[in-house]
Amino acid sequence: MNTKRYFLINGVAGVSTVLLIVAGCKGKEEVKPTVSIQQTSPSGDIPLVAGDEINFQIDVRVQGLQNAGQISLIVQSAEGVVIADCAPVTVSNGAAVRLNAAGVVPETTVVRVFTPLYINGGNNTEVLDTRLFKVVGKRSK
Numbered sequence: 209m210n211t212k213r214y215f216l217i218n219g220v221a222g223v224s225t226v227l228l229i230v231a232g233c234k235g236k237e238e239v240k241p242t243v244s245i246q247q248t249s250p251s252g253d254i255p256l257v258a259g260d261e262i263n264f265q266i267d268v269r270v271q272g273l274q275n276a277g278q279i280s281l282i283v284q285s286a287e288g289v290v291i292a293d294c295a296p297v298t299v300s301n302g303a304a305v306r307l308n309a310a311g312v313v314p315e316t317t318v319v320r321v322f323t324p325l326y327i328n329g330g331n332n333t334e335v336l337d338t339r340l341f342k343v344v345g346k347r348s349k
Contacts (some may be wrong), residue, residue, distance in 0.1 A: 238294070238311060239272045240272060241274075241277070241301075241335050242270070242271050243268055243323050243324075243335055243336055244268065244269050245266055245267070245268050245281065245323060246267040246269055247266075247267040248264070248265070248266050249263075250341070252339060252340075252341050253294065255342040256313045256319055256344070257341060257345070257347045258314060258315040258316070258344070258345060259315075259346045260313050261290075261310065261312055261313075263310040264281065264292065264310070264321060265306060265307070265308050266281055266306070266307045266309075266321060266323060266339075267306050268299075268307060268323045269298075269302065269303070269305075270299050270303070270305075271302060273299070273301040273325075275327055276298070277299050277300075277325055277326065277327050277330050278299060278325070279307070279313060279323055279324070279325050280293065280296040280297070280323065280324055280326070281293060281308070281323055282309075282322055282324065283293045283309050283320070283321050284286070284319070284322075285314045285318075285319060285322070291313070291314060292309035306337060307323065313343055317342075318342055319340070319343055320341075321339045321341065322337065322338040323338075324336040
């Protein structure tokens with residue numbers, strides 16, 4: 209009876225050890241960072257008017273950032289033409305950053321503002337947030 213008990217206890221301990229090792233090897237799942245636009249100026253409630261000069265001020269926050277990162281602001285027409293942008297600025301996890309870019313509203317249907325996050329000095333990103341601003345006809349002079 210003692211021999212059976214010995215093998216049962218050792219068997220349970222062995223299986224438990226293997227499960228702990230396998231779980232430990234799996235490691236942490238990598239958390240993908242997120243970018244969120246907190247506030248925009250202009251707010252987007254009032255349509256933009258083609259031909260007007262515009263200064264975008266965009267407040268963004270990055271969460272889940274494990275390594276060095278930089279964030280930028282890009283403003284494009286509906287056709288993909290860059291209207292304005294700002295150079296990437298260094299950002300840390302959880303900190304709010306204000307980005308500024310100025311340009312002239314083109315004759316288009318919509319202006320797209322987006323904030324790409326570049327991690328570890330990379331040139332590509334899959335992490336960004338975006339806002340759309342409606343554009344109406346030209347202002348009469």
